Amino acid sequence: MVYDETTDVDPKKLTSSPLPREHESITRISLSKHCMHCMGRCGMGANKVALHCVACKLHVYCSKECQRADWKTHKSLCAKTKQCIRDAKLNGRNRERRLLFDWYDRSWCVVFASVVNHFGIDVLGRLEHDQTSILIDLKFDYNRRTFLPKGAPSLVPLVTIPVDDDKAQERVKRADAAVRKHGSEDKDAGLVILVVFRHLTGRLQISKRIQLWLNDCIGRNYIWKLALQFMNGIRLNSRVFREWRDTVFLENLHSQIRAFTTDHSCFADFASNVLRVPTKKDSQLKTHAVMIFVEMGRELGQIKQLDSFTTIQTTKVLQEVEANPDNSEEMVRLHKTRLLDFERDPELLEERKTNPHVVHAPFVLNMSHGASHPFVVSLRSATHQQRFAASKCDKKAKTAFQELQKIKFPPVQSPPLD
Numbered sequence: 001m002v003y004d005e006t007t008d009v010d011p012k013k014l015t016s017s018p019l020p021r022e023h024e025s026i027t028r029i030s031l032s033k034h035c036m037h038c039m040g041r042c043g044m045g046a047n048k049v050a051l052h053c054v055a056c057k058l059h060v061y062c063s064k065e066c067q068r069a070d071w072k073t074h075k076s077l078c079a080k081t082k083q084c085i086r087d088a089k090l091n092g093r094n095r096e097r098r099l100l101f102d103w104y105d106r107s108w109c110v111v112f113a114s115v116v117n118h119f120g121i122d123v124l125g126r127l128e129h130d131q132t133s134i135l136i137d138l139k140f141d142y143n144r145r146t147f148l149p150k151g152a153p154s155l156v157p158l159v160t161i162p163v164d165d166d167k168a169q170e171r172v173k174r175a176d177a178a179v180r181k182h183g184s185e186d187k188d189a190g191l192v193i194l195v196v197f198r199h200l201t202g203r204l205q206i207s208k209r210i211q212l213w214l215n216d217c218i219g220r221n222y223i224w225k226l227a228l229q230f231m232n233g234i235r236l237n238s239r240v241f242r243e244w245r246d247t248v249f250l251e252n253l254h255s256q257i258r259a260f261t262t263d264h265s266c267f268a269d270f271a272s273n274v275l276r277v278p279t280k281k282d283s284q285l286k287t288h289a290v291m292i293f294v295e296m297g298r299e300l301g302q303i304k305q306l307d308s309f310t311t312i313q314t315t316k317v318l319q320e321v322e323a324n325p326d327n328s329e330e331m332v333r334l335h336k337t338r339l340l341d342f343e344r345d346p347e348l349l350e351e352r353k354t355n356p357h358v359v360h361a362p363f364v365l366n367m368s369h370g371a372s373h374p375f376v377v378s379l380r381s382a383t384h385q386q387r388f389a390a391s392k393c394d395k396k397a398k399t400a401f402q403e404l405q406k407i408k409f410p411p412v413q414s415p416p417l418d
Contacts, residue, residue, distance in 0.1 A: 035062035037070035056081040103147040134195045252301025252412035270400035273393040289314045289362040302412045306405050314339040338374035
């Protein structure tokens with residue numbers, strides 16, 4: 001067995017989310033008994049940082065002595081855990097796993113105490129003598145950036161927990177066996193029962209045991225509603241999540257943009273007239289961009305409705321984007337590319353070669369929270385169109401936009417986390 005002293009974990013980071021004062025005693029009890037062998041009873045790990053098993057990075061011990069003593073039990077589990085981690089890296093589940101464990105480390109003490117009060121001491125006491133576990137189904141909420149239970153916890157026979165992964169079912173059985181063994185060997189262990197957290201993809205589970213002293217649970221207001229409020233306050237602001245959030249947002253936003261540009265017959269008429277393409281002298285095609293103000297929905301990248309529009313000089317748009325301290329350098333470059341340099345884009349150049357009568361116009365989506373997203377649309381040139389005065393173009397643009405406002409946007413899709 002290898003010990004990892006260079007990557008010691010500060011116990012405070014295991015529950016890094018700030019807790020209300022009424023949760024503090026539960027947190028201290030939980031941290032002092034985090035060792036997978038002695039659960040903190042040996043006293044050797046007092047006031048020390050925890051030690052990880054360097055192989056699986058999963059089990060935590062308070063001392064080298066506890067880690068050595070637990071090796072006989074942990075050996076087979078360690079090998080299987082390493083294999084699961086390797087499999088996860090191959091199919092992308094390591095990202096999902098990382099976020100889920102981050103959520104669990106922040107919320108488990110509150111969840112467990114709430115489970116005790118939800119079912120009652122008498123019911124949970126009988127679970128130590130039958131093949132029943134507590135099941136909590138989780139789902140990932142993109143907007144709230146956290147995992148949330150789909151519903152209240154339920155009592156489920158161990159053999160009927162539906163999973164798609166056979167290895168996950170084996171982990172549940174091993175965890176249940178370890179819980180029963182620990183409860184039978186140590187009469188001072190308090191209430192020791194199995195809780196299974198199942199992500200709704202059916203592919204990943206976290207099986208943990210409750211070990212709380214009943215005196216610290218009875219009489220406290222750890223109702224399930226309070227646990228939900230606490231979990232709803234957790235924010236998983238990891239780099240991995242930000243990548244997911246940005247990807248999901250852009251995919252959904254582009255599908256919403258296509259709904260009123262490519263897929264709507266009135267958009268070509270609107271875009272051509274708002275930039276006054278059919279006029280002889282007053283065309284704004286080369287100097288202006290069309291800014292469309294939209295109301296965003298609650299889902300990531302969801303457009304609720306089109307509010308209004310205006311034409312604005314492209315240089316002014318760039319000045320506003322550069323002056324906004326919230327915009328990253330990448331966002332500034334994106335606006336420059338879409339508003340000024342889009343005519344040099346290889347794909348657009350190829351499109352103009354195949355269809356000489358196509359011109360490209362810059363658009364900016366101004367979202368309700370102050371952010372903007374530039375995009376380019378293809379328009380027919382005025383060569384084969386009837387020419388109008390500028391005032392008539394403006395009137396036709398308003399009429400076409402009113403038709404666009406009637407559109408019902410399709411629902412956005414949240415892709416799987418892997």
